[in-house]
Every structure is written in C-alpha cells, then in structure tokens.
Amino acid sequence: MSPEEFRLAGHELIDWIADYRQRIPDLPVRAQVQPGEVRRALPDEPPQSIDSFATVLADLERTIVPGVTQVQHPMHFGWFPSNASLASVLGDIACSGMGTLGISWESCPALTELEEVVCDWLRQLTGLSDQWHGTIHDTASTACVVALILARERASQFSKNGPGLQGLPAPLVVYSTAQAHSSIAKAVQVAGLGNDNLRMIAEDPDTRAMLPAALQEAITQDLHNGRTPAAIVCSVGATGTTAMDPVQAIADIANEHGIWLHVDAAMAGSAMLLPECRHLWAGVEQADSIAWNPHKWMGTILDTALFYVKDVEHLERVMSTNPAYLRSTADGEVTQYRDWGIPLGRRFRALKLWFHLRLDGLEAIQTRLRRDLDNARWLQNQVEQTEGWQVVAPVSLQTVCVRHTPRTKNGSPLTGDELDRYTLGWVEAINASGAAFLSPSVLDERWMVRVSIGVEGTTREHVEQLWALMRHASSTQSISL
Amino acid sequence: MSPEEFRLAGHELIDWIADYRQRIPDLPVRAQVQPGEVRRALPDEPPQSIDSFATVLADLERTIVPGVTQVQHPMHFGWFPSNASLASVLGDIACSGMGTLGISWESCPALTELEEVVCDWLRQLTGLSDQWHGTIHDTASTACVVALILARERASQFSKNGPGLQGLPAPLVVYSTAQAHSSIAKAVQVAGLGNDNLRMIAEDPDTRAMLPAALQEAITQDLHNGRTPAAIVCSVGATGTTAMDPVQAIADIANEHGIWLHVDAAMAGSAMLLPECRHLWAGVEQADSIAWNPHKWMGTILDTALFYVKDVEHLERVMSTNPAYLRSTADGEVTQYRDWGIPLGRRFRALKLWFHLRLDGLEAIQTRLRRDLDNARWLQNQVEQTEGWQVVAPVSLQTVCVRHTPRTKNGSPLTGDELDRYTLGWVEAINASGAAFLSPSVLDERWMVRVSIGVEGTTREHVEQLWALMRHASSTQSISL
Numbered sequence: 001m002s003p004e005e006f007r008l009a010g011h012e013l014i015d016w017i018a019d020y021r022q023r024i025p026d027l028p029v030r031a032q033v034q035p036g037e038v039r040r041a042l043p044d045e046p047p048q049s050i051d052s053f054a055t056v057l058a059d060l061e062r063t064i065v066p067g068v069t070q071v072q073h074p075m076h077f078g079w080f081p082s083n084a085s086l087a088s089v090l091g092d093i094a095c096s097g098m099g100t101l102g103i104s105w106e107s108c109p110a111l112t113e114l115e116e117v118v119c120d121w122l123r124q125l126t127g128l129s130d131q132w133h134g135t136i137h138d139t140a141s142t143a144c145v146v147a148l149i150l151a152r153e154r155a156s157q158f159s160k161n162g163p164g165l166q167g168l169p170a171p172l173v174v175y176s177t178a179q180a181h182s183s184i185a186k187a188v189q190v191a192g193l194g195n196d197n198l199r200m201i202a203e204d205p206d207t208r209a210m211l212p213a214a215l216q217e218a219i220t221q222d223l224h225n226g227r228t229p230a231a232i233v234c235s236v237g238a239t240g241t242t243a244m245d246p247v248q249a250i251a252d253i254a255n256e257h258g259i260w261l262h263v264d265a266a267m268a269g270s271a272m273l274l275p276e277c278r279h280l281w282a283g284v285e286q287a288d289s290i291a292w293n294p295h296k297w298m299g300t301i302l303d304t305a306l307f308y309v310k311d312v313e314h315l316e317r318v319m320s321t322n323p324a325y326l327r328s329t330a331d332g333e334v335t336q337y338r339d340w341g342i343p344l345g346r347r348f349r350a351l352k353l354w355f356h357l358r359l360d361g362l363e364a365i366q367t368r369l370r371r372d373l374d375n376a377r378w379l380q381n382q383v384e385q386t387e388g389w390q391v392v393a394p395v396s397l398q399t400v401c402v403r404h405t406p407r408t409k410n411g412s413p414l415t416g417d418e419l420d421r422y423t424l425g426w427v428e429a430i431n432a433s434g435a436a437f438l439s440p441s442v443l444d445e446r447w448m449v450r451v452s453i454g455v456e457g458t459t460r461e462h463v464e465q466l467w468a469l470m471r472h473a474s475s476t477q478s479i480s481l
Numbered sequence: 482m483s484p485e486e487f488r489l490a491g492h493e494l495i496d497w498i499a500d501y502r503q504r505i506p507d508l509p510v511r512a513q514v515q516p517g518e519v520r521r522a523l524p525d526e527p528p529q530s531i532d533s534f535a536t537v538l539a540d541l542e543r544t545i546v547p548g549v550t551q552v553q554h555p556m557h558f559g560w561f562p563s564n565a566s567l568a569s570v571l572g573d574i575a576c577s578g579m580g581t582l583g584i585s586w587e588s589c590p591a592l593t594e595l596e597e598v599v600c601d602w603l604r605q606l607t608g609l610s611d612q613w614h615g616t617i618h619d620t621a622s623t624a625c626v627v628a629l630i631l632a633r634e635r636a637s638q639f640s641k642n643g644p645g646l647q648g649l650p651a652p653l654v655v656y657s658t659a660q661a662h663s664s665i666a667k668a669v670q671v672a673g674l675g676n677d678n679l680r681m682i683a684e685d686p687d688t689r690a691m692l693p694a695a696l697q698e699a700i701t702q703d704l705h706n707g708r709t710p711a712a713i714v715c716s717v718g719a720t721g722t723t724a725m726d727p728v729q730a731i732a733d734i735a736n737e738h739g740i741w742l743h744v745d746a747a748m749a750g751s752a753m754l755l756p757e758c759r760h761l762w763a764g765v766e767q768a769d770s771i772a773w774n775p776h777k778w779m780g781t782i783l784d785t786a787l788f789y790v791k792d793v794e795h796l797e798r799v800m801s802t803n804p805a806y807l808r809s810t811a812d813g814e815v816t817q818y819r820d821w822g823i824p825l826g827r828r829f830r831a832l833k834l835w836f837h838l839r840l841d842g843l844e845a846i847q848t849r850l851r852r853d854l855d856n857a858r859w860l861q862n863q864v865e866q867t868e869g870w871q872v873v874a875p876v877s878l879q880t881v882c883v884r885h886t887p888r889t890k891n892g893s894p895l896t897g898d899e900l901d902r903y904t905l906g907w908v909e910a911i912n913a914s915g916a917a918f919l920s921p922s923v924l925d926e927r928w929m930v931r932v933s934i935g936v937e938g939t940t941r942e943h944v945e946q947l948w949a950l951m952r953h954a955s956s957t958q959s960i961s962l
Binding site for chain 2: 003006007011013014016018019020021022030031033036037038039042043044045047048050055060064065066067068069072078079082085086089090093094096097098100101103105109111113117121122138139141145149152159160161162163164165166167168171172181183185186189190191192193194195197239295301302318321322324325326329333334343345346351354355357358359360361362363364428440441447450
C-alpha cells in the first residue's frame, strides 16, 4: 500500500473511529455473541485475493464490532477501568505510522530517550524521589516476572550465570497474599521458584491487607527451616477488593532481612497522581521495584505498564545481553532498554504517554480521578443505607465490593450456595442485558460483586443508573431454595 | 479529548504520516543525533498546561523525527528487515482506536476469535499441518521463554506446582548453538535454568548449522552425568548469518529422547510463505513449538510474533491462571489467550495481520520476498566476483555476510585486529553518512558486515547503490598499520 492509498484509507478510518467512539454509549456493554460466533463469520481459509479498504471496514463493522465488549462504555464497571483516552490513541497512531524499531538505542534514539523522559515525568507526578528509574512494559504481569527474577538473582548471587536455581543449597521463597493479582503466582512459576515456595501471608479480615506480624513470622519460620526469603510482593490496590497492604511496615521487614520488595500498584498507581492519595503507599521509597499501569484508570491506552527500579546496575546485570550484531559506538553512554526486560524489540510506547500528558493534561486527569472517587463514595453510601445490601470490603479507591442478601420465605437471610447462585444470577442478568457490566468475584469463599468505577465517560448519572439496575435485577432475581 | 477533537487531530496526523512515509527516502537512514540530544531537547519537568495538537505535531517533527533511525528507508540494510506495511498500520490504528481489552474471551470475544483465525491462516500459508495452534506474542524472545517453560515443566513433571526447579534431582539442560539469537541464552536465564545448563552445540564450519552428531554426543554425555535433557532450540535463519539448523535430523534426536524441540524461525518464517523455501525447515512437523515474526520480513508491523504449539492442553496446564474475577459462563468453551503466555492483558493484535493479508494480499507479499531473494543473489555474485571481497557465510535467504580484505603496503592481506578496525571503519563511514545502514557482526571472532536486504521499498537499484557505497567506503578507508 502506497502512502497515498494509506492517506485515503486513513482518513476513512479516522472518521470511522470518531463515529465509533461517539456511538459506544448506544452499544451493548458486553458483547452479545456466543462462543464461536465471530470465528464462524470469518473464512476458514486465508484470502486468495485482495479487498478494497471499504470492504475491510464494512467487515470490521459487521463481524468484529458485535464481538467487542465495550470497556470504554460509560456503563462498564467490570474488572478495572481500561481507559483508552483519545489523546493517547493519537500517540499510538503516531507510533504505528512511523514504523520505528526499538532493539537498541541506535535503532531509534528518540524511542529510548523519550521513554526515559516520560517515565521520569510520571515519577515526578506520582511523588517518587529521583532514585527511581523507569521503563514501559506491556503489562504489570510481565513487570512482576522481571521483579521476581531480579529478586531471585540478588538472593542467589547470580545463579543465572551458573547452575540456575538447580544448584541452590537453600530454596528461595516469595511472600504475598491471596488478595494479590493472579500474575504474582504465575510469575513465581515462570521464574522457576515453584508454588511450594510462595507463601500466602494472612490478611487482616477487615481490610484484606497483609498482616506484617504474620509476614515476620513466616520469614522467621523459613529462615529456621533453612530457606532463603527472596522477595515480597506487596499489593497497593489488590485486584479483588483494592486492598492496600501496609507498605511501610512491610518495607521495614524487607529491609531488615535484605529481601527484595516489589510494590504492585497496577491499579492504584493512577491514584498517586493525586497528592491526597499518596499516603496509601507510604513507605514505597524503601521498596526495590514498583509497577503500575497508566493503561488502567489514568487512561493511557494499553499496553502501558510502568516499571521502576532503584538499582539499574543490578537490573542490567541480570537482564542484559550484548550480541555482536547489536553493538554500536554509543554503547556505555546510553540506555539499552532491551536490558530492562524480556523482549528484545519494542514499539515506541512512550509516544502514548507523551501525547496523553500534553493533550489531555494532568489537571483534567486529576479532575476525572477525583470525580470517580466521589462517585464510589456516593455508591458506597447508597449501598450502606439500603436494607439487604452490604459493602463487603473497605472502599479504598474507586471500587465498591457489594453483596445483596435477600431474605428467604421464612425470614432468614439467604446463605451458602443459594446466596452464590442468587448473586451470580442477578449480576448475570445485568451483564446479559447489555445495559451495564459488572464483574463478580470471590471473597471469603462466597461470590460478591465488584463495581469498579472509572471509565472516562462515566458520570454520576451513570452510577445512579447502575444502582437502579442493581436494585431492579436483584429484586426480580428468583431465590432458588 | 472528545471524538470530534480526535477527528480533527486524527486527519492531521494521517496526513502527517502519509507525508512522512513519502519523504523517508530523503531522510538519513541512521539518526544523526548524539547520545542525550533528544532528551536534552525535552523538558525535564512534566507539562503544567496542555498544548494544541499542532504544537505536539510540530514537536514530533522537530524533536522526535531527527532521533529516528529509518528502518523503513530503502537504504536500510541493518539487523533484519522490520517492515511496517501501511496496510498493517491501518489494522493497528483500528486496534488503538477501538480501545479494546483482551484479558479473557468475555472481555473481547472478537479479539480472541480473530486471533485464532489469522493464526490459522498463517499456519496454512506457511504449509504447516492442522495439528498446530497459534497465538501472537510481542516478540520471538518472549515466545522462546514460554517454549522453555513448557519444556521445563514437561521434563520436570510440573515442578512449578511443587518446589520448582529448586527441588529437582537432576538438572534440566537446553541445547542450541552460538549462532542462535541472544534471546535463547536470555530465556534459559529467565526460566531459572542457568548458563551452566545451556550447551552450545558445535556448528558446521561452513554452514554454521548445528551438527546433529555433536548434539547427540552432548545429550549422551549429559544423560551419562545424570542430567535431564529438556529442550533443544533449533534456529531456522539464525541472526548472525541466517544459518539453517537441520530441523529433520535434530527433530529425530529430540523425539528419540523425548526432548522438547523449539524451532526459532523468527526471521525465516516469512520465507515459508514461499513454497520453494519450505525445504529449509523440513522436519518442522516433528517439533513441539515454533516461533516466527511477521513483523520482520513479511511486514506486519511490530509487535507481531507468532507462536505455535501442538499440545494446547500442556500449554494451558503450564501457563494458566483462573482467578475468580475473570471467570465467566463461557469458560471451557472458548480459548483464553491469557493462558498462552505471560501477560494477562493483550491488545487486538490480530487486526494488523487481518488488514495486511486482506489489503496487501499474499501474492504481493510473495512477489516482494522473491524480489529480495533475487537481490541477495545478485549482491552475492557481485561480491564473489570482486577482488578483495568475500562472502563469508552461505546466503540462505536475503542476508549477505561480507568482508573486504585489502592488501597492506607489503602486499599481504590485512589480518587480525587491523582487519577488524578496517571493517568497522568502512561500515561506520557508511552508517555515519546517513546514506545507507549496515550492521557489522562477529564471525569466527572477527568483524564482518551483514547486508540484510528486505525493506519494503528496497529495489535492485538501491542494492546497486549500496554496493557502490561499500566499494567506495572501503577504498577510501585508511588502513592503520
């Protein structure tokens, strides 16, 4: 395709995207397709001839759009917000259009240096000191794998350069909680450490936060048993209930024992753009690594996961490769981001953050975040004041975890598996309708419903609509007994 | 930013991209900036107010463009081609514009099912049987990490669910060659296996291909020493010289011993779109996993790395997580790509391949690949027929590895460190001029120069120009003695 053909098609596509974004509020939130429906609408065999751009765009509309769950929909309250602000989309389009390649500084100096600059801007905007140095990963899951590898190599005196984990006298152990994101357990497995060496530390039953005393006890126990405590993963805004582990107390323990402390603030990092929220990760300066995702609540389009470390020398020593075909005269004077993560090649992701911060600006982003915090408090109040409804976890940010407990015919509250079926029933009724979307999750072995507020377009009015939908769906849900 | 503001800015950006792509041939190939130059042109502190789109676009032009090494330039012959065809760019723009989220089938059914379909199309187009199932990773580096984890878990009976590598009686061993991509050694380290357990198998001194007899011997030796051969990484188009390991012979050995065989065809996978090239990976059907990058020679924009496995059950058993907050009624009926790799969240990458195949089409891609193969053969002939020039490795695809060996004053050929300085001197003269770009690399402990042909816009004329530049640069390079 020539640049002139691209120009024509590109203009059509921009109009299509602008129209699409405008009509998202009219689309069902959850895709209304059945498993296999999109696949069956597509040819089994690859195309034998080429199509016009108009044909492809028509297929995008007809085949793909109905299969999209609209996470940009103002009535989307599922998982965590996954905002894709149009300002950041422009930066992503610039990235695609330029077709750059990041495999070394030399392959695109601007890609490396803008990434350094925007990571440093975000460091400043979240109140971190200048001892932190950042990069952009695809997701916080990948960042966690890197963090655990950094911990593993520090605790094992660079076992990677020798026998690996296979030659260690004392097994390395990782500490986290059951509230932590699934990527933590996965990272433990990826890094070769094994489930047996992941300790799920007890949580405070009210806040769901890690109990420092229980952490200290587990470490003592492991040391006593000849194991080597290697890493603690501390969640700031854990996925289930946005639980906040006490960073300061955990950091004190980590520092005392020389254990690597990784702070997973994938969701809550965005909140640190608000000075009034920074107390939530007090102590973070004593950690060894931090990950958080502008591609969640802040709204820089996926994939934009920030990863900060203090000890860059250690990072590069662990993750670097220096093949002959990538050497250049600039080596030693520049950052080689290939030595900061797993993939060699990288896209020009920094443009998304650059465009987002310059076109939308910090103030607008902060205003939106505060709006969402207010809306969550409003919903929390509504739920707390309504008979039969409970807020089941502290509302530390913008996610409200709720349960409705109706009374059975004999007047006692519904419990057990019946309550689970009832909960899943009313939330599925809402999700299936397409009018709104919520994700159920499990707490204390029972289903509850997470209302995660924070889509760019979600106003108080939408939260009010949702609350009405929730009351209606639950009141019409039959109670199976 | 509202959709209407996006529409206006988007049209400007599309025009900018189209113009940019048109003028790439007039830009220097290698960025002419010094280390730190781009960074110093950017503010140290984050923006305090917002800018107009025109201002940001002007900064993109003024600050970023001079810092871009133009890998889409027709005179770019460095590393491997990193084509970003404009047809695939449109697919990437659609991905960004829609702002979808892939964390489960339910979060975007179309994202999952289109990925299944295009991976299957590419399977067919590269002549693979229907026992292969594919997904898209960011890079072949990441795919290799996953492959080694799959191998590790098969060989260790799912040690991840127990003590990890830390409890294995016999160390697991990986086999590859020194020609293999740097990501192989890195993946061995990431997976916790350790350098001591990576065997660099001897190569044929002419073809640089792995010697099956040497592989067999190393395996026998390791078994004798109580170690467990776990994985073989076989390169089809290794990075240094595009060496082709003999897949069939290696697969026979792998199968005999039940060793996981990963075929790294990151570069050469594109060649398999040409039926006449498929003999180069004969035996591939017996492998356990394959990775190749449409984002290289084929030209689907980065990041598009395909990863195929046969045993999906094993893959999912190793890589899956099933947190409560991601469960849905579709579980069990659909593919959950989060269980096929490391990151949880994924972009709608399949759109790039879909647009590329439908708008450019297979035939045009095949024609271009054949053009590049012809151009490489032409250059090889020129080099071979010219006094003082040598082709130093077999030209198996589109990369020609060359060296020029001038004579010293006393008539003997330049050797040793002087030859290295001379080689690096003339190639740096070309690269510094901005007229063309080549990457030097090391072969037999001496520098040589890789001419990797295959940028979308590179015609015979450009290769002729390059050859003239190479002769001129070498002839004017002083010989230090």
